[in-house]
Amino acid sequence: MTPEPSSHTAPDVRPRVGIVGAGQLARMGWQAAISLDLELLCLGAPGEAATGAGAPLLEGSGRDPAALTELADRCDVLTFEHELVDLDALARLEARGALVRPSAAVLALAVDKLHQRRTLAAMDGISVPAFAPVATLAELEAFAREHGWPVVLKARSGGYDGRGVWMCADAGAADAAMREGHDAGLELYVEQAIDLVAELAVLVARSPSGEVEVYPPVETFQVDGMCRCVVMPGRIPEPVTRQAVALAHKLAEQLGLEGLMAIELFLAAGERLLVNELALRTHNTGHLHTEASGTSQFEQHLRAVLDLPLGITTPLAKAAAMVNVVGPPDGSDPASRLQEALRVPGARVHLYGKSARAGRKLGHVTVCAETPEQALSLAREAADRLERHD
């Protein structure tokens, strides 16, 4: 190995992807971009997770039209790691020929969850929980009389990881939640609470050429609305798996998806699948594919938005599990306990380089194993060691 200076090849062979956001999803996207030698430019703030990994940064916000325009000018295609964007500005960029993938119209589904619900409810063969926009407690109580308590109150925009979602057992709880929401200036809607058999997620990529690849569905476990564990294969009956894969195909095609989409699903009694939520980007429920499947979601996302051939989604491992690493209540930094976590055999640790704060997602651990139980137990052990402060 001689250290030979080298320079990059002609720009025409290295398209640049502009990614709105510079958090951990962009950071892992950058790792994938390095392998294929693709150029990335992240729109975000200095010090965010992707910048610590050396990803090139354009300082700015996805809500600032000028920043989006500059990103579009400097890149061949725009894509997203979050939904905090100015959709009108994106639509204007599209109108003047910029490649925005997914399109502003599709991304709108992730920006406005009531719009998402309405769109999905209008599609043939797609089930969603009953829902209704609500502005007053009386409207909410009317909904609850029809569908029963508890109900779920949700913010149309801006919620994630359990924020902007209130499970309301009765009118008292609903009243408090509505006040909280209105005080924060949020528009709200209400949903029927589903009696869950399990929660599932399925990732699908579609390229502008129309190629579609669906990942094997995974089972997800939430705590306080935040994804904590993901297991593959989950305890999902085979017909439900087939149904989830077919649904992902159908949604990707009917929406004209360009890029990657995560579909969170509720499994209710009678093997009934309802769409909980769409994310128009790489997603926490897909992290385990980096080690467990033929193509990481981060590489797949880049391939899809660049209209490159999609990668295979076949599982490489018999079973895999991912557990998030969340900042512990004492505010201590899980990174300081890396050594203990690495003692867990097979633990693939990912730390995002974010400053520690209680309740903040700071990393994840994936384990591939012979059985889902074994994978989950080892991944949990490693995540526990990172979170535990003795």
Place this chain on the structure above:
Amino acid sequence: MTPEPSSHTAPDVRPRVGIVGAGQLARMGWQAAISLDLELLCLGAPGEAATGAGAPLLEGSGRDPAALTELADRCDVLTFEHELVDLDALARLEARGALVRPSAAVLALAVDKLHQRRTLAAMDGISVPAFAPVATLAELEAFAREHGWPVVLKARSGGYDGRGVWMCADAGAADAAMREGHDAGLELYVEQAIDLVAELAVLVARSPSGEVEVYPPVETFQVDGMCRCVVMPGRIPEPVTRQAVALAHKLAEQLGLEGLMAIELFLAAGERLLVNELALRTHNTGHLHTEASGTSQFEQHLRAVLDLPLGITTPLAKAAAMVNVVGPPDGSDPASRLQEALRVPGARVHLYGKSARAGRKLGHVTVCAETPEQALSLAREAADRLERHD
């Protein structure tokens, strides 16, 4: 996903590894460092492969004592991606307390291959091909009379990928090779040419605490002295595999290795294993472990030099193959044919971001599959598509 500004944690929990070199091995080391959120500082030139991936760079050469001193001052531990170093300077840094892993004494084995041969020959239970230093054609001819033609003439230092190695069928060829070597100012030694059944390689990591992990041996295929393909599992009889693993353990322990070492082996008739060459760093023959085994060699290297627990080396895939992507004779850039290569199912493409030049290693492709033949055939197909200029 909200873009939240974050800053890195206290320096004490993020040790910084100084790596001498900034080529593709450092680039892939940087990808591994991102996952564990470790700090890296590469010593090399702007534009080298690692810098294109955003790895922090200290401009300078491993042969410059001042550069090595600055690297040691700015890092917690020094390690290497190549052997073009000033060993005396490294020994002086060690003497004043710097952590150099592997140590200058062990790294000397990679810097001076005659010293390596002598050291290995003196070890119990290690076989190497017969060898002798040669300064004149008469000395070489005397060696050939004893061991037979052909013989292999080698440069003590500076050779790699087939450079500094001459296969000599007779005295005429040896004379020409010696002149070439002496004209280049090289010190030479001669070796017996081994009648090969196969070539193997085995990777071993040892941490300063004494933990040792050996990767499954792989079969390697060279063309013109450059590694072209690696297959796991190779066509290696089980007793030979056990012998190779035991040998790797023994060498790592007897040498007091700190870090990662690749051992290239000759398999001769009668299941006889001879050590061809040691590399005291990550190695081309270990690239496939990134996708095919429990821990990539790049992460293992970082874990070893930081004295973190070593990762498992269990294969994840039934079979895997890696094929190098080499610049084609017409000088065209394989990156311009990425799209065609990504159509090969399961091809994991790695491009190093180096400028294309005929014969230069520019990337590699790994494929995991059910059988070694299937993996090799697909990896070859993808590499061929990258190299082929229609």
